Amino acid sequence: MGVAALLLPLLGAAPPGARAEDSSGRLQSAFAAAAAEYRVPQSVLLGVSYLQSRWDSHDGAPSVSGGYGPMHLTDARTALKKAVGHSHAEGDARGDDSRAPLRATKAVPTNTELPARLRTLPRAAKLTGLPAERLREDAAANVRGGAALLAAAQKQLGRPLSERPSDWYGAVAKFSGADDAATAGTYANDVFAVIRDGERRTTDAGQKVTLAAQPGVEPQSAQIERMGLRRADAGGTECPKTVSCEWIPAPYEEFGDGDYGNHDLADRPKDQSIDYIVIHDTEATWEQTLKLVQDKTYLAWHYSLRSTDGHIVQSIKNKDVGWHAGNWYVNAKSIGLEHEGFLAQPDSWYTEEMYRSSARLVKYLSKKYGIPLDRQHILGHDTVPGPTTSTIRSMHTDPGPYWDWSHYFALMGKPFHPTAGPNGGLVTIAPQFELNRLEFTGCEKAGVPCAPHGSSAVRLYAEPSEDAPLIKDIGLRPNGDPSTIDVNDMASRVSAGQQYAVAERRGDWTAIWYLGQKAWFKNPVPLPTAVHAKGLVVTPKPGASEVPVYGRAYPEKDAYPSNITPQAVSPLPYKLLAGQRYATGGTTTGEYFYSPTFDTTSHRVVKGKDVYYEIQFGHRVAWVRAADVRVLPSNAS
Structure with missing residues (x-):
């Protein structure tokens, strides 16, 4: 997976x-x-x-x-x-x-x-x-x-x-x-x-x-x-009628010394809302994917999609919490979709039928649970943030730069198109996939160029020049080492559908606010890689030189009952600085799903009073406390 x-x-x-x-x-x-x-x-x-x-x-x-x-x-x-x-x-x-x-x-x-x-x-x-x-x-x-x-x-x-x-x-x-x-x-x-x-x-x-x-x-x-074809066991699957869906359950079983797998029983959306859908690739063949999701000692996700024909297998109910995203806050608030494929192989090609089947499923889930159809709620696994500083380097990079986000959202009836004029204050990243052939390395061996291929990614530079250094990510490289063009290096690139606040424009180049710094990408008028947009942005409150950024929206300490150890509200190593703006995906209150045991009687959703804004901070999303920021229209001066 x-x-x-x-x-x-x-x-x-x-x-x-x-x-x-x-x-x-x-x-x-x-x-x-x-x-x-x-x-x-x-x-x-x-x-x-x-x-x-x-x-x-x-x-x-x-x-x-x-x-x-x-x-x-x-x-x-x-x-x-x-x-x-x-x-x-x-x-x-x-x-x-x-x-x-x-x-x-x-x-x-x-x-x-x-x-x-x-x-x-x-x-x-x-x-x-x-x-x-x-x-x-x-x-x-x-x-x-x-x-x-x-x-x-x-x-x-x-x-x-x-x-x-x-x-x-x-x-x-x-x-x-x-x-x-x-x-x-x-x-x-x-x-x-x-x-x-x-x-x-x-x-x-x-x-x-x-x-x-x-x-x-x-x-x-x-x-x-x-034709004498078999009837798949739908088994009460939660799928639209327009797709083929089969029930192959993931085991919820105890083993070893009190350990259990491979998901948690819950009661969503009654006990907590479902706010995200996370798009993965499997990094395995179809047969191996089904073996893994049925392994009680492994991990489970909600849906698997087959490459050849878009066939869907559901393995856990949407009310339950899968272990798939690497961020417990996101896991507790999301549904996970695994697509048969390999991110580091440009010709792992996700088939049209799999795109269509997945788009129908996501559109259905979006309507059922009130999940907005945008890139801050339909997340790639590669846009899920590390929950703490120590986890940033181990976060995943699928489905990668060769997943066609523009085509995917067009199939859902939500194409990426301009929503404002040049003064809208935001841009939506929207390169033409087939023509956007960025150079990547590491698909087969470190440092070796990948085969030329269309991509959803756009590369970011410290200055408006392709000869300038790539933007750095201090979370990935605390010692200041430069970013690379490796296919798994997320430090200096953005992806189709993501929205960012405009910081500056110079000729064919556009600068956005990204990871606390100004990041430039080439955006020529004849072949634009982004379109104009407008919306809401957050910026530090007056008088604040910087505000902390978080990888999860957990409750404040006082919200926890005495029998549950409070989870740390620990900031990431990034800062949102005065004068910078970031597109917001909306607000949420702090929540934590406590479920450390197989026995569900101890499980509880802890809900706090602190309000957070989700923001598009770097390639991955993040959260800031509402108490630290003010919200503005993106075109406000």
Whole structure:
């Protein structure tokens, strides 16, 4: 998980022979040719490919599921042979010092028999007669393999190779690889929604691909009833009807000397509100993810999402508290979503169907629990702060710079767009993902450049120049060492959707207030990396030269009953200085969920009177006491 120690990614580097397409229309022609050869409607082929990869080739590198090319043809055994390992920050995902830290669990996926959904490329090789290597490396051949699989599925279902897209609903559902009817049906519905609405996109290889809208398409969804797929055990899952959701419970069991796992029973939102949703990547394969969440000695989160088809597994009820974020205050107030993938591999590519499934789930949870759909409440694990100074360096960095936050929020109906003019006082970070190819290192080995890839991140400098030093984070490097461009170094970058107060502008450069200092990023008018916004900001009260910043919003000492040791309201090593402003995500009163034992009779939510403002302080969020700051409109002088 974002909390796993060392796990072996199901990934490999791009093969030496991989290359960009040599003309911007070649891939569109490949779809037309493959559709004609295998008598598959071109709109169906394009729609399936869009759901698989958004038509990207990923330079021949495999996905987390061992999928290759625009059709995401899977060859997991080959991917495993080329797998590379990488480390991930280690820390206590529970983030509470009222009990002993959890023991770290190390796990490596084994090369055992893989499910059919992870072996589609070898089958496509047999159907087309093309070498498997070519299907992995050549986008046009990959599309041809996908068309062959769709045609074979249509024949297997006893359906004609019709020119009408609506006749192909069952074949599309089968292509998903899902073994349950709900997941297969959701996948097919999404493909046909893309066909109805149409899409247009320039891919990661510079290919311009268009799927013209066909609003009259009516899929024959009854076909799925005759496919003999299993019915997943919903088990009272808390999911919207528009996704496939299965109940696989995490164990709440005692073991050893009074130790227990892997979550806490609670009664949310009755005893405390749910204010956050935390987005993780799993740092593990799907099969390993399910093993981990069912391990009573490990950790649990609420939902897991599968890469190949967006299938969702819920493992603990939303009323209960998962151990996933590394900050006990955030754990107690959040729901955790783990997405199959690896942050340090740009071609771990999160599939379109997983994005869509996750966006529907988040939108549903947002409405159910009143959670605002913004980046101060829909947190990446990489934006959860260390609760204390000593934990800052062990906090996690997933889902990382290759998670497409702009696309994700657009799917939720909350795109990042300007909300003010140039004098609004705030900016919303909003780079164009595909074109924003920052240089990172450390994806496979420390100091080695990562493969070029679109990113949600924007880099910060001490001066308005790319030759200037990167912004420093004294919490991560108390000795003053410089920041790096390592993929896991969060010190000097911001991410799409985050909002910051503007400190200054010079030509193509914008400065924001960040970690108590002025931080510059390049923001040219022809290709902006941020848009104008307005809202509320906090600044120190008059007469205060600085105010403390906190990694958790705990109650004051007097709020605790005599039988519970008060948790320290300890500030982080940062300061919010006079004259600086930070965007606020709203107020909360101090709370602490006391739950150090398996026996729930001692559990209690301690509620204080101190009020805090959540702020976007650095890459991670933080809190300041309302008594220390004043609130202003962002455009106030």
